[in-house]
Amino acid sequence: MTLLDYAQTQIIPADLEITDFKGVSVICERLHEMGLHRGQKIRLIGRAPLKGPLIVQFGTSFLALRAEEAECTLIQAQ
Amino acid sequence: MHFDSSTVKTSSVALVGAPNSGKTTLYNWLTGSNFKTVNYPGATVEYSLGRLASHLRTADEEILWVMDTPGTYSLHPKSADEEVTIKALYENPELGRVKSVVVVVDGTQMSRHLQLAQQVRETGFPMVIALTMSDLLRKQGIHPNLSLLEKEFQCPVISFDGLLGGGLRELVQAIRELKPQPQVRKPVPWGFEAQDRKIQDCDELAKLVLNQKSEQGQSRLQEVVKSTQLLDRYFLHPIFGLLLFVLIMTALFTSIFWLAAPLMDIVDSFFGDLNSVVSAWAPGSLWTDFLANGVVSSFGAVLVFVPQIFVLFLGIGILESTGYLARAATLIDRPFSLVGMSGRSFVPVLSGFACAVPAMIATRNISSSRDRWITTFIIPLMTCSARLPVYALLLAFVFKGQPAWKAGLTLATLYFAAGFVGAIAAAIVNRFLPAGQNSFFMMELPLYRRPRLQVLLRQALTRTMSYVKRAGPPIFIFAGIMWAAATFPNYQMEDSQQKLEQSYAGQLGHLLEPLVEPMGVDWRVGIGLVSAFAAREVFVSSLAITFNIVDSDEDSVQRNLLEQMATAVNRHGEKIFTLGSVVGLLVFFMIALQCMSTVAVAAREMGSIRFALIQLVVFNLVAYSLAVAIVQTFKALGIS
């Protein structure tokens, strides 16, 4: 399931694990550069109002991801 | 004495690191300069070069160039500012290729920042790793295992404290001892699989270095983010978050009025006194008249507003240094994307409220060129500090004798209205611009930091002074021209009103009159409007000259000017400054693009003179037409 699907259908906040990346390659590359990788444990903390960016925490980092970017991130619930 | 030139060592080192990792802070320590540091990822968009501070040199002749670069997540640039970094490393116009690199790694973000160190390692640049924010780690009792890092990266690793400068000398020594490399490689992209694996490795390594293998170690590191987590529960809350955003922005823009008011009174009465003192030197002589009514009045009329500009810079400075701006950008991403921009446009647009020139340069942080185009297009619509004197004067006129909060709230409304007009403009452009490639937002939210008051005040003061320095010369030159034009040729005439009518300024003004009459104003204001193309604030000083010609014994330049405006009539005996004409003027100044530096920067940043010219013509045509439409509507409705 993509991170976006999860955020739209399940309860937030939630602890998740990244399984893979797919889609637009430059977005996947930038997601990596931001420090995300397969097996990374992340916490979906919330979403900005008006269906804005998703807020994700991993380790000591906080990241805001737009819908298009969250769509490239595949996750599974922990 | 024999002088051996080979003892004079010239070398260069570049600071490279992820956005917000503390490069600028380190740069300031190394060079002894005072560049502003900002808690927003992507604040530096231009490289800067400085010589190693004299107290750090071993010999006076030693030359070590230190270069601060825009933050970059990798050596494969994805926005204009990241490209600046790569260019600055490999083909620097001043240094050629830099000799060595300091990779700046934020100790609290180590797992993410090590990949950049890995990329630099692969290029073969001689390098040192500087581990910043070491004070934060120390506070939690975390002592990074530096020798492990040194072994992995085969380079010196120095822990650095940006608050107190601890580790500075060791770092400089390590840079000195680097062995020059005759050849370096260009960065080669890793590819998806390799990248994923390497980042996992960096993650593992960081855990080892920071002793994160135990539960206890992990919870220690988590202490660093505790307060940030708590604050974000409110600042990013779906309801409170928006509410706080509106509240913060309103507070910022209203404080410009009420917080600055007491300071403004001081400045105003100072110039009032100065005027009387100067006038008393040699009453009736041309020189005294020039100094008192030309120079002092012009400067007084504009400098009254300097406290407001200071408050604005201070407010923006607070938002920058706490880390709130990245949150604001996140909140605004969705609304902005509806009109073709992204949350990354927020900071450039907000800086546009101070000055359009740095704001346009700040758009380099926007990765999509289409977003960047639209953002640059609408930035001149934001209420820059040069408009503030004009608005403030007109509002002071409308709300004369009424409580300050009314003018303050109206000013805040004007600021929001600028945002609204910008949104409309962006939506229109968005319609007609061909669809672009992907734009991404992906914003790192930095940890909140407590700003230091002393630093904030100093930065706001520096920026205000640079505003004054920039505005000063045009005000002075135009004060001279305006005064001369308003005084000659009949300078001996007794009736000052008639003297002005027949002066050169009067003659030119009458030529302009047909153009400005539809805006409900007379030739005197027309001259002000034309001179505002030198700099917007010149409008105010030009009014001070054309309306203030009649000597009076008011003790304040501004009050005197307001008095004159209230009674001014055109040649049909109708009042010039009515509600209609003032609103018309406000709208004109909101939209008109009257700043030539903005035009020049737009042309440079967009690489297109056409872009800048279109912007110039469109904004001024729309401004004029709207102002005329408003004034005529007010007239037709009989509101005065």
Ligand SMILES: Nc1nc2c(ncn2[C@@H]2O[C@H](COP(=O)(O)OP(=O)(O)OP(=O)(O)O)[C@@H](O)[C@H]2O)c(=O)[nH]1
């Ligand atoms: N506690 C602490 N704060 C630091 C340290 N170094 C920098 N900071 C703060 O971290 C923030 C970012 O620092 P900058 O020096 O502007 O970072 P930068 O890497 O130049 O950022 P960009 O210009 O965005 O690339 C600022 O708020 C600094 O005050 C440090 O060693 N300790």
